[in-house]
Amino acid sequence: MAELRESDIIAICNAGAYGYTMSNNYNGRPRPAEVLLLDGKVHLIRKAETLEDLVRNVVDAGI
Known part of the structure; x- marks a missing residue:
């Protein structure tokens, strides 16, 4: 496998869970984006999470 560089795209096929x-x-760690490769075209099916997404539901209970 060639050395990976920032912005390279890799596929993990048949990865189960x-x-x-x-x-x-x-x-x-935020979850990465998910893409679907179908008929030679790439489709974004889930956006990458941001740090804001990770803390969106945190409640400051004052403790």
């Missing part, structure tokens, strides 16, 4: 439904935000 490594999709969005079985993912988590361990150590506060």
Whole structure:
């Protein structure tokens, strides 16, 4: 495999549970975008999470 560089695109095919439904935000890492390659065309099917997405539902309970 060639050395990867920033902005390179890689595909992890047949990865089983490594999709969005079985993912988590361990150590506060946002989930990456998901794309679908269909008939030679790339379709964005889920946007990448941002840090704002990760803290959106955090409640300041004053503790």
